[in-house]
Amino acid sequence: MNDQHTIPFDHDQERLRTIKEYIKENIATDLHAATIAQKFRLSISAFLHFFKKYHGQPYRAYLEEVRMKKAFELLQNNGMRIKEVMYATGYTNRAAFNKAFKKRYKHAPGYFKK
Numbered sequence: 517m518n519d520q521h522t523i524p525f526d527h528d529q530e531r532l533r534t535i536k537e538y539i540k541e542n543i544a545t546d547l548h549a550a551t552i553a554q555k556f557r558l559s560i561s562a563f564l565h566f567f568k569k570y571h572g573q574p575y576r577a578y579l580e581e582v583r584m585k586k587a588f589e590l591l592q593n594n595g596m597r598i599k600e601v602m603y604a605t606g607y608t609n610r611a612a613f614n615k616a617f618k619k620r621y622k623h624a625p626g627y628f629k630k
Contacts, residue, residue: 531556532570539579543586544604549575583607584620591628598625 535556539547552575553563567575583605590601599610602625607613617625 528566528570532567535567536571536578539582540586543583544606547579547606580616581620584616587613587617587625588621588628591625598629601625 535552538555539552549564550560553560556563558566564575567573567578571578573581587601587605590596590604591598594601596604602608602610602613605613607616614624617623621628
């Protein structure tokens with residue numbers, strides 16, 4: 517195998533890992549594609565293409581998945597109110613949060629609150 521082909525791939529995988537780490541660490545903040553693209557010095561279209569190519573899933577779907585997993589975890593283990601969980605996972609609109617949560621877990625957030 518030619519080393520010229522593996523070096524960019526390794527670099528891209530490291531970049532993807534760094535981006536995903538950043539997303540998880542900043543889940544409560546503005547994580548629009550434009551924000552991430554700017555942070556990692558890419559155009560929006562380059563970022564969206566890069567993310568889908570190396571992650572195999574569109575950025576928006578990944579972001580929602582990460583936010584919903586975190587929301588579920590917080591509801592189960594943290595004793596936070598639903599509104600607090602919503603803000604802690606980057607949502608500012610209760611209806612959008614509830615819709616995304618129901619789509620993923622088939623029930624409203626209150627169903628899983630301990």
